[in-house]
Amino acid sequence: MKKQTKVEIWVGAFVLMGFMALAYIAFQVSNFSDWKDRPTYEVSALFDNIGGLKERAPLKLSGVVIGRVDSIKIDPVSFKAKVNMQIDQAFNQLPIDSSVSILTSGLLGDQYVGLEPGGDEEVLQQGSEIEMTQSAMVLEELIGQFLVKFSESD
Amino acid sequence: MSHLMGGFQGVLQRIGRSFLENIAVFGRGSLFILSLLSAVPSVLFRMDLLLKQIYIAGVLSLPIILMAGLFVGMVLSLQGYNILVEFNAEEAVGSMTALSLLRELGPVVGALLFAGRAGSALTAEIGLMRSTEQISALEMMAVDPLKFIYAPRFVAVIIALPLLVLIFNALGVFGGYLVSVSWLGVDSGAFWSQMSSQVDWQEDVMNGIIKSVVFGVLIAIIALFQGVNAIPSSEGVSSATTRTVVHSSLGILGLDFILTSIMFN
Amino acid sequence: MTEKAETLIEIKNLTFSRGERKIFDGITLSIPKGKITAIMGPSGSGKTTLLKLIAGQLQPDSGEVYVEGLNIHQLSRKNIYKLRRKMGMLFQSGALLTDLSVFDNVAFPLREHTKLSDEMIYALVLMKLQAVGLRGAKDLMPSELSGGMSRRVALARGIALDPEMIFYDEPFVGQDPITKGVLVKLIQTLNESLGLTSVLVSHDVDEVMLIADYICVISEGKLIAEGTKETLLQESTGYVNQFIHGLPDGPVPFHFPNVSYADDLDRIQGGLK
Numbered sequence: 004m005k006k007q008t009k010v011e012i013w014v015g016a017f018v019l020m021g022f023m024a025l026a027y028i029a030f031q032v033s034n035f036s037d038w039k040d041r042p043t044y045e046v047s048a049l050f051d052n053i054g055g056l057k058e059r060a061p062l063k064l065s066g067v068v069i070g071r072v073d074s075i076k077i078d079p080v081s082f083k084a085k086v087n088m089q090i091d092q093a094f095n096q097l098p099i100d101s102s103v104s105i106l107t108s109g110l111l112g113d114q115y116v117g118l119e120p121g122g123d124e125e126v127l128q129q130g131s132e133i134e135m136t137q138s139a140m141v142l143e144e145l146i147g148q149f150l151v152k153f154s155e156s157d
Numbered sequence: 158m159s160h161l162m163g164g165f166q167g168v169l170q171r172i173g174r175s176f177l178e179n180i181a182v183f184g185r186g187s188l189f190i191l192s193l194l195s196a197v198p199s200v201l202f203r204m205d206l207l208l209k210q211i212y213i214a215g216v217l218s219l220p221i222i223l224m225a226g227l228f229v230g231m232v233l234s235l236q237g238y239n240i241l242v243e244f245n246a247e248e249a250v251g252s253m254t255a256l257s258l259l260r261e262l263g264p265v266v267g268a269l270l271f272a273g274r275a276g277s278a279l280t281a282e283i284g285l286m287r288s289t290e291q292i293s294a295l296e297m298m299a300v301d302p303l304k305f306i307y308a309p310r311f312v313a314v315i316i317a318l319p320l321l322v323l324i325f326n327a328l329g330v331f332g333g334y335l336v337s338v339s340w341l342g343v344d345s346g347a348f349w350s351q352m353s354s355q356v357d358w359q360e361d362v363m364n365g366i367i368k369s370v371v372f373g374v375l376i377a378i379i380a381l382f383q384g385v386n387a388i389p390s391s392e393g394v395s396s397a398t399t400r401t402v403v404h405s406s407l408g409i410l411g412l413d414f415i416l417t418s419i420m421f422n
Numbered sequence: 423m424t425e426k427a428e429t430l431i432e433i434k435n436l437t438f439s440r441g442e443r444k445i446f447d448g449i450t451l452s453i454p455k456g457k458i459t460a461i462m463g464p465s466g467s468g469k470t471t472l473l474k475l476i477a478g479q480l481q482p483d484s485g486e487v488y489v490e491g492l493n494i495h496q497l498s499r500k501n502i503y504k505l506r507r508k509m510g511m512l513f514q515s516g517a518l519l520t521d522l523s524v525f526d527n528v529a530f531p532l533r534e535h536t537k538l539s540d541e542m543i544y545a546l547v548l549m550k551l552q553a554v555g556l557r558g559a560k561d562l563m564p565s566e567l568s569g570g571m572s573r574r575v576a577l578a579r580g581i582a583l584d585p586e587m588i589f590y591d592e593p594f595v596g597q598d599p600i601t602k603g604v605l606v607k608l609i610q611t612l613n614e615s616l617g618l619t620s621v622l623v624s625h626d627v628d629e630v631m632l633i634a635d636y637i638c639v640i641s642e643g644k645l646i647a648e649g650t651k652e653t654l655l656q657e658s659t660g661y662v663n664q665f666i667h668g669l670p671d672g673p674v675p676f677h678f679p680n681v682s683y684a685d686d687l688d689r690i691q692g693g694l695k
Binding site: 285286289290291293294295296297298299300301305 | 474477479499503504506507509510511513514515517518519520530531534535576579583
């Protein structure tokens with residue numbers, strides 16, 4: 004029976020190691036900690052152009068992640084891109100006239116949604132729509148605008 | 158002319174025979190899998206057998222998995238660093254290492270090593286038990302080998318492999334950290350933050366775990382089936398062992414492609 | 423006590439083939455209770471297969487095997503296992519579980535089929551090992567045993583659950599004379615002291631003649647002789663005579679079937695075409 008005890012201890016240690024590895028991967032390696040079912044509320048925004056924005060891209064306020072892009076669809080009425088975002092319930096005091104814009108982290112980094120708070124008394128809540136949006140910057144358009152301005156000032 | 162006809166008939170006959178043989182193997186395999194599955198609940202009542210098999214399949218495979226995980230992680234991040242540093246993006250080495258490990262290399266390399274280490278041992282053990290009449294002896298002692306021998310090994314492999322793959326992944330990430338942060342001087346904060354912003358819990362971690370479970374089922378079935386159907390002689394057992402490693406390895410790589418195309422599409 | 427013993431196992435018209443080869447072709451025989459019955463035949467005559475058919479490990483093509491009046495091939499898996507608890511089998515190799523010690527091997531059937539306490543199992547195992555004279559070897563592993571010793575341990579394991587019948591598959595093959603003697607004595611004493619029905623499959627004529635009450639001879643898939651050893655010894659012609667006295671030529675020819683030697687030699691002159 005001594006042999007059986009040794010087997011049990013080793014298997015116990017093995018299973019424990021496996022779960023420790025899982026915890027390490029969950030908390031250190033992956034985004035598990037912000038994937039947990041924290042209460043969120045959903046808001047949406049219409050963009051002319053979302054550029055390379057993807058689902059699950061972060062929504063940042065002053066560089067701090069406060070939510071994630073949930074889904075990206077085409078609004079059937081306006082034919083604009085409708086971006087639904089889940090915002091952490093902890094940030095439920097955001098003014099309703101806040102604006103969102105699609106930004107890029109670094110020159111070649113991933114795109115994210117940046118939120119600029121407004122000044123209204125009323126706050127964003129479940130189902131609100133953010134009116135003021137700024138589309139992703141598209142390099143070609145940017146150059147085009149620059150050329151136009153350049154020729155006007157001439 | 159008749160010679161030609163004869164040759165043609167011979168070819169047809171051979172095709173027909175190998176087709177029938179393959180169907181027979183397939184049929185026997187399916188029956189075997191069904192009877193295995195039917196015996197799985199009995200494992201719950203024999204924890205002692207299950208623990209012993211997890212020990213043999215899992216704990217004894219730990220050294221090779223630990224070493225391999227560490228080295229694979231180290232090599233990945235070294236290669237990744239050399240490429241990324243040209244784009245001044247060496248902070249991304251962490252997320253690259255973690256993603257390759259979690260999605261592909263952990264489950265695949267882990268399963269390949271496991272098939273070579275534990276799958277082959279399983280086939281050899283069962284083949285030998287059959288050739289030394291131990292399985293017959295169990296039947297004669299009114300002990301069902303399905304419940305006593307096969308089912309505990311089946312379940313043990315399916316439990317052990319995902320755990321081994323998790324350990325492999327964790328060590329791989331740690332190996333990547335050692336090389337890129339401690340040796341090559343990548344910023345530790347950037348290393349981890351890039352990683353955790355890129356690696357998705359469900360898409361990357363969970364899918365990797367699902368892969369390892371599927372590979373576990375595959376290895377368990379192949380190893381047991383080859384053991385049970387091995388010709389009970391030393392050559393028979395050794396060729397069955399080889400077949401286990403070859404079939405499982407090919408199966409793992411093929412299934413990996415299929416799973417990847419379903420999961421990451 | 424009647425003179426004619428009760429029948430425990432009855433085989434009726436048993437036919438079994440492996441691939442194209444017919445191993446048994448309509449064998450009918452009965453095995454009396456409480457006696458030692460030997461089934462003899464040349465190597466490759468399927469004696470071991472017969473034991474596996476009796477134990478229900480193989481399915482016959484046709485014919486029936488009745489054990490205690492039950493047709494074993496019609497029983498459900500569960501009932502076969504129930505019946506097998508009354509059977510012990512000694513395999514040619516011993517077939518000990520290689521990862522268990524001698525003690526655990528003998529204790530194995532007791533642990534699997536009974537809920538006896540550890541003390542009780544210990545006592546029973548020592549008793550069985552004492553009966554085969556290997557109580558001192560209880561802590562050895564099967565790999566440390568000689569062939570004869572493994573068979574004796576396997577015998578102790580076979581009788582652990584006090585079966586009603588025990589099958590011996592070639593118990594004497596490849597053993598030295600002393601071991602053979604020990605096994606002969608063991609089979610005999612076990613049969614007497616436990617009232618077992620023993621079925622012995624063997625081609626070792628000398629040993630079988632010492633212990634068997636009843637002998638059946640099988641050749642080419644058919645039962646060709648049965649009776650007590652005296653009747654068989656009196657047979658002075660034919661196959662039985664050749665087998666029992668180990669004659670090199672007789673109904674079983676010395677030469678493997680072939681074309682005539684002269685024809686073969688002719689081919690040499692023809693340039694081996």
